[in-house]
Amino acid sequence: MQARNYSALQTDKLKNEAYTSMAVKKKQSTEINVNDLKEGMDITAYCHFSSRYRPMDKATSDFVRHNFDHSRAIIVRYGKKQDIPIKNLKEGDDLVRLHSFPSKLKKLTHVSKPFIKELKKRGMISFQVKEYEGIADESKRDLKELIKLVEQTSEKPRKGLSIIQEKRDQKAKVANTLIRKVDECINIKNEAASTIEQSMDQLRKGKSNIAEIRHFxxxxxxxxxxxxxxxxxxxxxxxxxxxxxxxxxAIYQITYSKIIEKQGGRSAFQNQHDAAMGALLHDLGKSKIPKEIIDSTEHYEKNSRATQILRSHPVFGAELLAKMNMPNVIIDMTHYHHIKQDTTMLSSYPTGVDFKDVRFETRLLSIVDIYQALAGKRKYKKSWSPPATMRYLDALAGIEYDLKAWDQFLHIMGVYPKGSLVVLNDDSMGFVMNVPGRGVDLERPLIAIIRNGKGENLKHHDIIDLAVEKDIKIVDDMDSQEVFGDRALDVFTSISIS
Ligand SMILES: [Fe+2]
Ligand SMILES: [Fe+2]
Known part of the structure; x- marks a missing residue:
């Protein structure tokens, strides 16, 4: 009874705050042309589009569906106007309006100069904008959600402290298990890397032995x-x-197996470990390339002889694997992992391949390959932390990479892949420990806090679940290598949540 009264009071208080906030902060909403957009404005709806959106062809509807994920669209289908979730958008629909954008789509709602240029290029003509910074619509929506949450809580029996503790313990277990797994993997990874090196050295001498790679x-x-x-x-x-x-x-094994599990589909691989095998072998063709070129950290010019030689590794690899009687799917993964959706791109090779002929397994591999290449080599490109890499690839999906494979990869890896270093709105800092499950915003993972808001390193680490703590959010992500240097891995494996 006590709890109900408390919650009711809280609800009234929040409602009052919401109304006061709306009354005090007046908002003007107005429709303007793309040429009148100004930096700093916030778009609340896209209102008018060029003829290419009336009706949309497949590529245009795919583009809109992907980029405006979780928004809504007003369309005309078979002469009837409808307001639909963006995921239901189809080829042939006339696009009338895009609206109800989730907060994660800030890149498509907050106006900057390059963004205006991009909007013009894409045939977006007019917009509804909020002229004043920030406030009323979003706070109204957030507070409505909060009020709903408090009202729901007041109707449920109050949960005992032991249940709350139990939930916290489960989250601590998730974090501690991941940290232990990472720690255990360090040696396995080093052994696996030296095994691949030895196998490639053997192949260079004409001896093929990949049995040890199969072991890994x-x-x-x-x-x-x-x-x-x-x-x-x-x-x-x-x-x-x-x-x-x-x-x-490793990344391919985990993403491919989860995709199959989620879809309830059939694996294209005969043996369970063949997915990992295909991915481990994808660059095997580099064994036919002089070691000094492969081991070099020099950046070769696009038209250099070394680049030309390197570009032949998918064909060399496919030939080697065919001689070893490997399954076709593994041979294709090696042969086509550098094929881009836009095959006319210079970075797409070998040439003369139609993207339609590239299997889903290989399309996924090409995403994993570039993700690792960027996130794993930050010495030369400092900004490629895992979240920065995910944002970069998201912008290329549908142009260089297959949208379907990308969407699935994104939902498994998360916007903030496990191990990402993030800053929260209370200035504390922590590592991401999970990928939010189905139905939870990908921007709200579980975080192990290692540094408090005053910048002090914590001796006793804490865990915070952003899926539950709605007033806390991620405001920035950092490159753990830039913050901790070579100690980044030690800092992560030293976390202990008790
Ligand atoms: Fe490659
Ligand atoms: Fe590769």
Whole structure:
């Protein structure tokens, strides 16, 4: 009874705050042309589009559906006007309005000069904008949600402290298990990388022996080490091609197996560990390339002889694997992992391949390959932390990479992959420990706090679940290598949530 009264009071208080906030902060909403957009404005709806959106062809509807994920669209379909979730948008629809954008789509709602240019290029003509910074609509929506939450809580029996403690313990267990897995993987990863190096050295001498690589493919698949290895990939720089192959093997194994599990579909691989095997072997063709080129950290010019030689590794690899009688799907993964959706791009090779002929398994591999290549080599491109890499790839999805494979990869890896270092709105800092489950905003993972808001390193680490703590959010992400240098992995593995 006490709890009900308290919650009712809280509800009234929040409602009052909402109304006061709306009354005090007047908002003007107005429709303007793309030429009148100004930096700093916030778009609340896209209102008018060029003829290419009336009706939309497949590429245009795919583009809108992907980029405005979780928004709504007003369309005309078979002469009837409808307000639909963006995921239901189809080829042939006339686009009338885009609205109800989630907060994560800030890049498509907050106006900047380059963004105006992009909007013009894309045929977006007029917009409804909020002229004043910030406030009323979003706070109204947030407060409405908060009020709803408090009202719901007041109707439920209050949960005992023991249940709250139990939930906290479960979250601490998730974090501690991941940290332990990462720690256990360090040696396995080093061993796997040196095994791949030895096998490639043997191939260079004309001896083929990949039995040891198969041993690691089985280990990654059966011993549940892929999750730890995938997290490790974002915490430690990987300059060598051999470590790159191990990381790609682990990340591919975990993403492919989860896609199959989620879809309830059938794996294209005969043996369970063949997915990891195919990914571990994807750059095997580099064994036919002089070692000084492969091991070099020099950046070769696009038209240099070394680049030309390097571009032949998918064909060399496919030939080697065919001689070893490997399954076709594994041969294709090696052969086509550098094919871009836009095959006319210079970075797409070998040439003369139609993207329609590239299997889903290979399309996914090409995403994993570039994710690891960027997130694992931050020595040269400092800004490529895992979240920055995800944002970069998101912008290229549908142009360089297959949208369907990208969407699935994104939902498994998260906007903030496990091991990402993030800053919260109370200035505290922590590592991401999970990927939010189905139905939870990907921007609200579980965080192990390692530094408080005053910048002090914590001796006793805490855990915070952003899916529950709605007033706390991620405001920035950092490159753990830039913050902690070579100690980044040690800092992560030293976390202990009690
Ligand atoms: Fe490659
Ligand atoms: Fe690669």
């Amino acid at each position: 493919a089985k280990l990654i698949t059966e011993k549940d080490t892929a999750d730890g290895m995938a997290t490790l990939a974002g915490l430690k720089m990987t300059d060598q091609i051999y470590s790159h192959c191990v990381d790609v093997g």
